[in-house]
Amino acid sequence: MKNKIKKCLFPAAGYGTRFLPATKAIPKEMLPVLTKPLLQYGVEEAIEAGLNTMAIVTGRGKRAIEDHFDISYELEHQIKDTSKEHYLTEIRDVITNCTFSYTRQIEMKGLGHAILSGETLIGEEPFAVILADDLCDNDGDAVLTQMIRLYEKYSCSIVAVEEIPMKDTNKYGVIAGDTISHPELDSGSLVRVNDMVEKPDPKDAPSNLAIIGRYILTPDIFDILRNTKPGKGAEIQITDALLEQAKNGNVIAYKFEGKRFDCGSVDGFVEAINYFYTKE
Ligand code: G1P
Numbered sequence: 001m002k003n004k005i006k007k008c009l010f011p012a013a014g015y016g017t018r019f020l021p022a023t024k025a026i027p028k029e030m031l032p033v034l035t036k037p038l039l040q041y042g043v044e045e046a047i048e049a050g051l052n053t054m055a056i057v058t059g060r061g062k063r064a065i066e067d068h069f070d071i072s073y074e075l076e077h078q079i080k081d082t083s084k085e086h087y088l089t090e091i092r093d094v095i096t097n098c099t100f101s102y103t104r105q106i107e108m109k110g111l112g113h114a115i116l117s118g119e120t121l122i123g124e125e126p127f128a129v130i131l132a133d134d135l136c137d138n139d140g141d142a143v144l145t146q147m148i149r150l151y152e153k154y155s156c157s158i159v160a161v162e163e164i165p166m167k168d169t170n171k172y173g174v175i176a177g178d179t180i181s182h183p184e185l186d187s188g189s190l191v192r193v194n195d196m197v198e199k200p201d202p203k204d205a206p207s208n209l210a211i212i213g214r215y216i217l218t219p220d221i222f223d224i225l226r227n228t229k230p231g232k233g234a235e236i237q238i239t240d241a242l243l244e245q246a247k248n249g250n251v252i253a254y255k256f257e258g259k260r261f262d263c264g265s266v267d268g269f270v271e272a273i274n275y276f277y278t279k280e
Pocket of ligand 1: 111131134171172173174198199210211212213237238239264
């Protein structure tokens with residue numbers, strides 16, 4: 001199928017200031033939840049969804065990411081045929097099951113700008129975006145798998161949303177729209193988006209449905225992003241670009257099944273560690 005989604009973009013250029021000093025020399029995407037870096041959880045979710053091409057937008061000081069998704073001959077040599085070899089199983093599987101390509105975002109001009117920087121790795125095809133600090137888990141299909149299934153039906157951009165307390169709307173992109181019925185989903189799970197605002201004050205928020213870090217985007221988003229003026233925080237916002245698509249009815253918001261941890265905050269990070277620790 002021509003429009004099959006194969007690529008997943010990971011914006012990973014941010015500074016991770018909320019995790020200083022840990023993130024002084026280590027990219028925030030490499031912080032581990034138990035023994036696995038956040039970014040590897042995201043990559044595994046993409047592989048599970050059937051994607052095999054990982055496109056990572058990095059920045060200065062992020063070389064550890066490239067080293068992580070590569071063979072370490074020294075380590076392989078040390079550990080091969082020892083009782084410790086199983087520690088490498090998961091990362092070996094990741095490396096053999098997909099390819100990685102990288103580009104750098106030279107200036108930090110926002111998430112929309114980071115996604116636009118990834119155009120060179122994506123080209124003219126629909127693609128997924130995972131923000132690794134939103135860590136998701138589900139006993140059934142992974143969140144991205146659920147979203148890809150919807151893309152195959154609706155062929156438009158899809159954003160994952162969840163209900164949040166109204167007081168928190170200023171931390172997220174917030175959407176509003178009309179419910180679409182879907183035979184296999186709970187009513188209210190799908191919304192045809194007609195409004196979206198980046199980090200509104202609670203009094204200005206169109207709803208309490210917040211975008212979390214999973215997107216399926218159609219490639220026309222790149223031209224829109226090129227023409228998107230800086231918005232909230234003087235940054236180029238993906239939310240503003242998506243609003244342009246939404247005006248033509250081309251964005252669906254999906255209340256996904258599963259858990260999501262905001263690992264961009266210390267509280268969410270600790271919650272994720274506790275969750276995965278008790279789960280194992
Ligand atoms: C970004 C997006 C925001 C979205 C959030 C999800 O914000 O701009 O719309 O709700 O990710 O985590 P950030 O968390 O990078 O400030």
